[in-house]
Every structure is written in structure tokens, then in C-alpha cells.
Amino acid sequence: MMSPRQAAFRAAFRDQIAPAYSGLIHVALIYLIGGAALWYAAQQIHAPTWLEWLVVPITVVLANIFEWFLHAQVMHRPRRGFMGIYKRHTLAHHQFFTSEAPFHDTTRDFRIVFFPPYALIAFLTMASVGAFVLSAVWSANAGWFLVCTAAGMYMNYEFFHWCCHVRDDRILRHIPFVNTIRRHHIAHHNTAIMMNLNMNLTYPFADWLFGTSDLRRGLLGHLVNGYDTRFLRRDLPKVRASADAPRAAAPLVAGE
Amino acid sequence: MAITIRDVGAPAKPRRQRNIASLVGGFVIAFGCFILWVLVASQLTQWPPSLLLWILGAAFAIAVGVWIRVADL
Numbered sequence: 001m002m003s004p005r006q007a008a009f010r011a012a013f014r015d016q017i018a019p020a021y022s023g024l025i026h027v028a029l030i031y032l033i034g035g036a037a038l039w040y041a042a043q044q045i046h047a048p049t050w051l052e053w054l055v056v057p058i059t060v061v062l063a064n065i066f067e068w069f070l071h072a073q074v075m076h077r078p079r080r081g082f083m084g085i086y087k088r089h090t091l092a093h094h095q096f097f098t099s100e101a102p103f104h105d106t107t108r109d110f111r112i113v114f115f116p117p118y119a120l121i122a123f124l125t126m127a128s129v130g131a132f133v134l135s136a137v138w139s140a141n142a143g144w145f146l147v148c149t150a151a152g153m154y155m156n157y158e159f160f161h162w163c164c165h166v167r168d169d170r171i172l173r174h175i176p177f178v179n180t181i182r183r184h185h186i187a188h189h190n191t192a193i194m195m196n197l198n199m200n201l202t203y204p205f206a207d208w209l210f211g212t213s214d215l216r217r218g219l220l221g222h223l224v225n226g227y228d229t230r231f232l233r234r235d236l237p238k239v240r241a242s243a244d245a246p247r248a249a250a251p252l253v254a255g256e
Numbered sequence: 257m258a259i260t261i262r263d264v265g266a267p268a269k270p271r272r273q274r275n276i277a278s279l280v281g282g283f284v285i286a287f288g289c290f291i292l293w294v295l296v297a298s299q300l301t302q303w304p305p306s307l308l309l310w311i312l313g314a315a316f317a318i319a320v321g322v323w324i325r326v327a328d329l
Binding site for chain 2: 016017018020021022025026029033036037039040043084111116117118121122124125
């Protein structure tokens with residue numbers, strides 16, 4: 001149930017969205033840019049060796065840790081030079097979506113679900129610098145694999161994050177990894193744990209690695225946990241119930 | 257002078273302020289889109305792409321950059 005405070009924030013935020021904004025164009029741009037970068041980089045790969053293919057899983061793991069780090073240390077911490085990201089995420093995204101009411105209503109709400117497309121440009125630029133170094137010291141194929149995987153991981157991130165905030169889960173709740181991150185992320189929107197736990201948005205690998213998950217189970221269990229709440233840690237902090245959000249202290253259950 | 261409903265009704269809402277991020281972001285994304293356009297066009301046709309493709313790329317990049325700004329994204 002949505003608290004009056006959250007409803008008021010949503011109304012004020014929606015009022016500030018420019019009339020020219022279109023959620024569908026926003027998403028189309030992200031996938032057009034990401035898809036073009038991935039396609040172009042893939043075209044440059046010729047007869048890769050198995051060692052060069054290894055760049056893909058290594059990049060997936062590093063991107064997972066980077067995603068965790070960015071979320072935990074920049075999006076949830078006021079850092080000089082990055083205050084815009086902190087305000088947009090902690091002060092806006094987390095007020096718009098709570099664990100009590102985590103779903104968007106219209107495509108105009110995509111404004112606060114997806115990153116602006118220039119975040120993708122920044123991410124691709126960073127990956128390209130890494131790819132340039134990798135190709136200079138080792139192999140051009142390895143560098144292009146890095147760009148491909150980085151672009152793919154970014155689109156994966158955006159898609160999974162949308163899956164966490166879409167209301168209808170009749171299909172999503174049965175898709176492995178998607179159902180896991182959906183419960184994981186909706187629990188993260190509980191104000192009692194949002195600053196410290198469940199920082200991954202694709203696969204909860206880094207949360208497992210660094211002990212910042214709300215689950216107490218192994219890596220495989222973390223990855224395929226789905227909506228299962230049997231393994232929730234017993235020592236999780238709870239939000240104090242208030243007149244504004246009387247059900248705030250309810251247990252963390254996703255997608256119900 | 258014509259009198260509008262707004263003049264006699266409730267006070268007008270303050271003008272929506274666009275964020276500086278959408279200005280910088282508009283330039284960044286226009287530049288990024290243009291580079292990507294040229295790369296993809298050269299992959300699909302030849303290097304360098306034809307003048308028409310350069311112009312279309314510039315038009316696309318400017319359109320995207322302008323949209324980012326007016327949508328205040």
C-alpha cells in the first residue's frame with residue numbers, strides 16, 4: 001500500500017516531467033545505442049581463441065562488481081562531484097519506489113526507472129578506454145569482446161531493473177535470475193536496508209561476495225533464489241511503523 | 257490585451273526549470289550518436305561513408321541531443 005508521502009512525491013515528480021518526454025523514446029534510445037555498439041564491436045572480432053573468449057566471463061564478473069560499487073558507494077552516498085547521481089537515486093528513485101509500492105504506472109514513469117541515455121555513453125567510453133589498453137597490450141579481439149560484453153551488461157542491467165519495477169509478474173516470476181533480482185531489488189527499496197544491502201541489479205554475485213545480501217545462503221542459492229524468503233537473514237533491521245506508513249514494519253516479501 | 261483564463265483564475269505555475277544535466281547530456285549524447293552512426297555506416301557501406309550518410313548522421317545526432325534537452329532527461 002502506498003503511503004500518502006509516497007503518493008505526494010509521485011505526483012510532484014510527475015508534474016516536473018517535461019511534456020516532450022516519452023518513455024518509449026527513452027528506452028528505444030538506450031537499446032539503439034547499446035545495440036549499435038554491441039553489433040559494431042562484434043563485427044570486428046575475427047577467429048577468436050578460447051583465451052580471448054575468456055574476456056567475456058571476466059568482464060561479466062567485473063561489471064557486476066562495478067555495478068555493486070557504483071550503487072553502494074556513489075548512488076547511495078553523497079560524494080562531492082557526484083551529488084546529482086545521489087539525489088536522483090537515493091532522494092528521488094527511492095521515494096518514488098518503496099518496497100511497499102515498488103511499481104511504475106505508465107511509460108512516463110520510465111523517466112525515473114531508466115538511466116538517462118548519456119550514462120550509457122559514459123559507460124561505453126570507459127569500456128572503450130579499457131578495450132584500447134587491452135588491445136594495445138594483448139589482442140584486438142579481446143578489446144572488442146570487452147566492448148561487446150560491457151554494452152550487453154548495461155542493457156541487461158536496464159532490462160532487469162525494469163523487470164523489478166513492472167507491476168505484472170505473471171511471467172517474470174517464473175523466469176530464473178529475473179525473479180531472483182526482482183525480489184532482491186524490491187527488498188532493497190525497504191528504507192531500513194536500502195543504504196547497505198542488496199546493491200546488485202543484475203545477478204546478486206557481488207552482494208554474496210561482499211556479504212551485503214539480505215539472504216544467508218551460498219552463491220548458487222543466491223543466483224537462483226527466486227521469490228524464496230526462507231533464507232532471509234534473521235538480523236535484518238526493520239523500519240519503524242509510523243502514522244504515515246503504518247505497514248512499514250511488515251516483512252520483506254517481493255511482488256505480492 | 258486578451259485576457260486568458262490563467263489571468264483571472266488560479267496563479268500560474270512557476271516556469272519549469274530545465275536541469276543543466278540535460279544540456280551537458282544533450283551534447284554528450286549527440287556526439288556519441290554521431291560517432292556510432294559513422295562507425296555503423298562505415299561498417300555497412302565503406303570508409304569513409306558518403307556525404308549523404310554524414311549529413312543524415314549529423315541530423316540524427318542533433319535531433320537526439322535536442323530531444324534530450326527539451327525532454328529534460
